[in-house]
Amino acid sequence: MLTIWGRKTSINVQKVMWATAELGLAHERLDAGGPFAKTDTPEFAQLNPNRLVPVIDDQGFVLWESNACTRYLANTYGLGTLAPSSPEDRARADQWMDWSITTLYPDLIPGLFVQFVRVTAADRNMAAVAAMQQRVVSHMTLLDTHLAGRAYIIGDSLTMADIAVGALLYRYFTLPIERPALANVEAYYQRLTSRKAYQDHVMIDWANMKIPGA
Numbered sequence: 001m002l003t004i005w006g007r008k009t010s011i012n013v014q015k016v017m018w019a020t021a022e023l024g025l026a027h028e029r030l031d032a033g034g035p036f037a038k039t040d041t042p043e044f045a046q047l048n049p050n051r052l053v054p055v056i057d058d059q060g061f062v063l064w065e066s067n068a069c070t071r072y073l074a075n076t077y078g079l080g081t082l083a084p085s086s087p088e089d090r091a092r093a094d095q096w097m098d099w100s101i102t103t104l105y106p107d108l109i110p111g112l113f114v115q116f117v118r119v120t121a122a123d124r125n126m127a128a129v130a131a132m133q134q135r136v137v138s139h140m141t142l143l144d145t146h147l148a149g150r151a152y153i154i155g156d157s158l159t160m161a162d163i164a165v166g167a168l169l170y171r172y173f174t175l176p177i178e179r180p181a182l183a184n185v186e187a188y189y190q191r192l193t194s195r196k197a198y199q200d201h202v203m204i205d206w207a208n209m210k211i212p213g214a
């Protein structure tokens, strides 16, 4: 049995849950992190010394880092689907996963999202919000150019690259910010929202993550 530790509101847990659902894997998810704590126990530190979620345990094989977990599940259970079968397309999927975690994620989640959930409206740094918003829009513009003529990031079907990048789009499209018209990204997001696994594991209202006054 595959065990996944992590609260369902965590963007990084959502990637692993979305991949698990797309692959149809039997699993159990155990709440940890956020209001559930549990990450500060010695037992959890044995699983992930960073004390962060997600962590997976696949029949005794323990792994942390959401993209590594997604990649492992795709390579193990989805070769030819979530993990493209050609080495070139698999490398391209890796490339976009790395782009997502090193480029889009830092500006969108710790940069922008956190300002709207962990900072009160009174204390919100609007200059920082504007700067981050500009950076995020430039990343989205790059993605928009790439998506021209493609249904998904690598081609005609969903891969692990879409899990890493696409999971971030729900937050991008639900933040109270101005977004320029980017037709390819918008069509791509609509495509993702029509998938049950995306609806079930990524489109999770984040309003109750807000601190009072945020």
Ligand SMILES: N[C@@H](CCC(=O)N[C@@H](CS)C(=O)NCC(=O)O)C(=O)O
Binding pocket: 010, 011, 012, 013, 032, 033, 034, 037, 039, 051, 052, 053, 054, 064, 065, 066, 067
């Ligand atoms: N790079 C790590 C980041 C993991 C991470 O920051 N997880 C957050 C939730 S999104 C966490 O565990 N925060 C502490 C908590 O929820 O208690 C990954 O991709 O898995």
